[in-house]
Amino acid sequence: MPYYNYYNLIKLSMKHLNKLFVAMLLLAGFSSQAQDSNNPWAITFGVNAVDTRVSAASKLEDQFSQFFNARDNWNILPAVSFVNVSKHVGGNFSFGITGSINKLTRFVLPRVGEGPYEVVNPGDINYYAVDGVINYSMMNLLKSKTIDPSLHVGGGYTWLGDVTSAGTVNAGLGLTYWFNETVGLSYRATYKHSFEDVREDMPSHMQHFAGLTFKFGGSDKDGDGIYDKDDACPEEAGLPQFKGCPDTDGDGIENSKDSCPDVAGPAEFNGCPDTDGDGIADNVDACPEVAGLKAFGGCPDTDGDGVQDKEDKCKDVKGPKENGGCPWPDRDGDKVLDKDDKCPDVAGTVANNGCPEVTEEAIKRLNDYAKTILFDSGKASFQQQTFPVLQAITAILKEYPTANFSIEGHTDSDGKDATNQKLSEDRAAAVKNYLVENGIAASRLTSAGFGESKPIDTNKTKAGKANNRRVEVKLVK
Structure with a gap:
């Protein structure tokens, strides 16, 4: 059956997927041997692409002319479609097993004469393979810590659907970029050569792999002579008596239990010194060079007012914490502290919270002015000569910034009551x-009007009516 006629092959079943991974793990187990370098194990997973153009090409240059033509020639399964497990086996060599799955929707057919290569759909054939890989890293040759080019050879077995399967001999190139010691981004291109007696059904082809690689399984990373599995501090060179953990300052306390690992100190203070001798270790002493009190984290309180010096704005004079350690001021000298004085810049009385009290004389002055307020006849607009009077009233009210007042309006009896x-x-x-x-x-x-209801004189004379037309200012207690 020609390989480009697989139009109705049955889809890959779950049991075949299971067989693929079981075989991969078994082969990985066969390659196990004692650890002999840091992070000898690696696992890579990602996506793969299958390209059959290499078999269809009649000339060598045609095999490589469209090597990366993914849009036309590559078969890519848009998901995680391969896993590789490998182990370092000595020198620059590692051995691994790759399991991969794909779906073939593009087959490149041999061209007829000088015509173009035709790409057809063979029928959504399920592709899966298990391959052994011997890899040779050239990273050490480059003396690089990030760029890792490699060569690989190997062989494996490939299935196309449930009908065709065959072994292949493989070889190729790879490149890994290591983000750090254990994580890298990998690409590998593998030529899979099938044997002549099966090539009609199982063509030789290229398989590309791209994914993330994770290395693991180190030995003695810190080089302190203690294997990592027994080393309580595998990333730091240490001492046998501390199970591989260091004692940097040499005070007999290992770093993990030493609160000051870089400065020697007694066990009493968990390895920290007490420079100022106040009984508080430097690592918890907010003022390590000046003796102080435990209540203030080792900082002093010179004036003893309960406010530590670094927060005390008047550290030599006692004062409350609410005022930064300073005594409360009394700017206006009325014996009411500014914190309690509602009028801190105007002298007042204790009874009135530091504000001046409105006197009867002030009320009289207000109403003497109010009686002279003149309005336009029958209106609420002021006559021009009234504005100095209003300014005088304003000045008096500002002398008593916390007092409240009521402005009351009155008229004579001329006209209607409602008006x-x-x-x-x-x-x-x-x-x-x-x-x-x-x-x-x-x-x-506040303001209120009483019309003609509260006369203070007779409404039978012109003078009496003039007195009844008035504005009064009253203190609201």
């Missing part, structure tokens, strides 16, 4: 708005 009520409210609100706009907090002020 007078609204006019009184609007006029009181106009005074309040002026004060707010000139720096008095709105939260300190």
Whole structure:
């Protein structure tokens, strides 16, 4: 049966996949021998590609002209499709087993005459193989720690579906880039040569492998004469009495139990010194060169106010922690500390939390000014001569920054009650708005109108009506 006529072969079953990996592991076991270098074992996994052009080509140059033509010639299974297990066997040589699976959807046919090579689908043939690989690394020859070119030879067995299988003789080149001592990115190109009596059904072909390689199984990495399996510190050269762990400072305490492995110290302090002699080891002493108190991690408190010197803004004078170790100030000298003084820049009374209290004389001054506020007739707008009066009221209110006030508006009895009520409210609100706009907090002020309901004089005379048309300022307690 020609190899390019596999159009209806049965898909690879799970039992064949199992056989592949069992065979791979058995062969890997046969190659086992005693460890003789660091990380002698390696496992590689990734993707593989199968290219049959090498068998179809009639001339040597045709075999390599499209060596990396993956789009047209390569068969790639978009998943992890190969695993290689290998072991270093001495010198630059290692031996390994590769198991791979694929699906052939592209076969390159021999060309007719000078015509092009034709690529056909042979019927989604399942491909799987087990190959033994003897690898020779040239990394040491390059004296490189990252670039690892290699040559390999070997042989194996390949199955196409459940119908055709045959042995091959293999050879090829590889390249690994090592990210570190144990992890690398690998590529390998292998020519698989099939024998003439089966070549019609099992063509010779190229198989490409790309994946990640992980090395493992070291011996004595730190070179201290203690094998890694017995070495409690395999990455650091150490002493036999400490099971391979070091004692860098030579104080008789191994580093893993020494809180200060680079500086000698007594066992009392877990290997750390106590430079200032305050009974606190340097590694936990926040002030290792100045004797201090345990409560402050070894730092001093010169004035004894409970605030350590490095946080004390007044380390020679006692003061509360809330004020950085300094005594509370009283800027205005009213005997109310600034922390409790609601008016720290204006002298006041203790009873009023450090703020000045509004006197009866101040209320009288406010209302003397308020009586002279003049509005346009029947409106809430101010006459021009009233603005100095409003400024004077504002200045008095600023002398008492925590006091609250009510602005009250009143009218005479002329006109309708409802009209007078609204006019009184609007006029009181106009005074309040002026004060707010000139720096008095709105939260300190309220306004209300009482219309003609609270006269202070008769509404039968012109003078009495003038007295009843007024604004009053009252202290809100």
